[in-house]
Amino acid sequence: MTANMKTAEHDLPTPPEPGLTPDQVIARAEAMVPELVKRQGEAEERGFYAEDIHERFVRNGFYRILVPRRYGGYEFDVETFLRVAMTLVRGCASTGWMYSLGASHALMAATLFDERAQAELFSGGDFICPSTAVPSGSAVPAAGGGWTVNGTWSYCSGAPYGTHFMAHALMPADNGYPPETLLFVAPQDQWVRLDDWGQLMGLRGSGSHSITMKNSHIPDHLAQPGVRIVDHDATSGTPGRTLHGNPEYGGTQHAFISLLNCSMAVGMARGALDTYEDLLRDRTTLVPPVVPRYQDPDYQMWYSEAVGMIGTAEGALLSAIQQWHRTAAQGPAAATRESDLRLSAVCRHAANLCWEAMSKYIIPTAGSSALRQGERLERVWRDMSTLRTHAGLSILLPTVALRELAKSLAS
Known part of the structure; x- marks a missing residue:
């Protein structure tokens, strides 16, 4: 995945290692496999991978693989990301699952949201965004603009180190029609992770906790009424394709x-x-x-x-x-x-x-x-x-x- 835009020409942030290549980041994942194998039981007992593993992922650039170059990410292609994901899962399925389901949603955010939203979402560089495709909870228009969201969403893999949360809530029904969905992204200060993970048969260390929101405010630029990720129509183009000049964001x-x-x-x-x-x-x-x-x-x-x-x-x-x-x-x-x-x-x-x-x-x-x-x-x-x-x-x-x-x- 190669952007048409050069970061330096636009005075935009550079990633921590400007010269990092896809092969190098994949090799870093491969180098971690033996350690992940040894620490599988520990991840299961905790319910998510350890903080030092998380810090290694940060240093390795794993959380920036799909983040646009424009915002200090590496903007590597989808194949690089999936090869890293597959490699980490080979060492520890729980760890790889938690990482992948947290970091993958950078692609959705960079594809579906406009420039204002992306500048805010990717301002921290590392982007970890648990998500669930199943609509839950409620979203009603807020008095001063935006939306007030309430609800609890299960199976939010990546929640322990999440910087954001992406989900669908149900808007009020209109004229007897079924309620439509609201796609939204919430910053970490707008949601709470519940301590309710680790009791399933498998993937016990995948950090797939529930996330709850109570009267949380979502501004209009971080919400898209009527949009569902799983059947989104990209044939008319996407904000990400236009903004980054990169087809993989479309x-x-x-x-x-x-x-x-x-x-x-x-x-x-x-x-x-x-x-x-x-x-x-x-x-x-x-x-x-x-x-x-x-x-x-x-x-x-x-x-x-x-x-x-x-x-x-x-x-x-x-x-x-x-x-x-x-x-x-x-x-x-x-x-x-x-x-x-x-x-x-x-x-x-x-x-x-x-x-x-x-x-x-x-x-x-x-x-x-x-x-x-x-x-x-x-x-x-x-x-x-x-x-x-x-x-x-x-x-x-x-x-x-x-x-x-x-x-x-x-x-």
């Missing part, structure tokens, strides 16, 4: 969310495969001839099937990312709902391949001792099982979204 949003969810699945499957490889090296077969498992024909087949399926899923994901980028680069007219849903469908099947590789080959043949509480494979299995319950990936995408894709043939 891409479709549902597909980006699907790409993000798919990267979580691939990262988890990669983590499971890492552990399975260790088991093949370190353990022997159960019956004679007793040999290291990697020398046994059956384990060789099971391992290779898993490698092929996970590799295929990752290849499909990376291809879909490139398709998303090319579609955005073609101009607003190409960013159709059909293209959005087609890429989402690809992501669904890639994520399913990861699940199948784990459930059909890795888990059944790893042995019950590998699934003792606290073992890495046991944790990844719980995390992947919890990902499978994600409403967007496992309920709405294979039903509502796919039906809508087929209906688009009539237009």
Whole structure:
């Protein structure tokens, strides 16, 4: 993702490391994987990753990957961000999930909001914005302008270190019609994180706390009546594409969310495969001839099937990312709902391949001792099982979204 605008020519802030490259930031994520593996249990017990990990993410530039260069970010492309996300998830699914679901919404903010809003939202440089797509609570016009928002939103991953919160509230119904949604972004001083996370089967350390707001004021420039991220129409252009001269701030949003969810699945499957490889090296077969498992024909087949399926899923994901980028680069007219849903469908099947590789080959043949509480494979299995319950990936995408894709043939 390369902006047409040069920061120095406009006397705008530079990022902390002006010369940082996408390859370098990905390498930094890869270097953290061994430590994240060791600290998975700690993250689960706390409910979110530690402050020193958060500070490392700050120093590594992770929270600025998608922040526009205009505001002191790196404005790297979506592929760089998703590769970092996938790598962190490979080390610790909870940590990678919490980071990804917090930092990813810089793309939405930089795409959907105007210059005044973005200057305010990105003024701190690092942008961590938990969000949820499910409308909740209420938003009513405030007497002096803007909106008064009340409500509680669940599953706000990234909340512990959040600088902002993006969500949808319901506006008052009008003339008997159902209430419409209000998309808004609230600064940290307008919301409170509840201490209600960590009791699910998996992703216990993902910082997916609920957020509550009580009579919070949202100014007009940080609110968009009638807008929903998941079906936003980008075919007429977006404020971000115009402001930054960057097509990736004009891409479709549902597909980006699907790409993000798919990267979580691939990262988890990669983590499971890492552990399975260790088991093949370190353990022997159960019956004679007793040999290291990697020398046994059956384990060789099971391992290779898993490698092929996970590799295929990752290849499909990376291809879909490139398709998303090319579609955005073609101009607003190409960013159709059909293209959005087609890429989402690809992501669904890639994520399913990861699940199948784990459930059909890795888990059944790893042995019950590998699934003792606290073992890495046991944790990844719980995390992947919890990902499978994600409403967007496992309920709405294979039903509502796919039906809508087929209906688009009539237009």
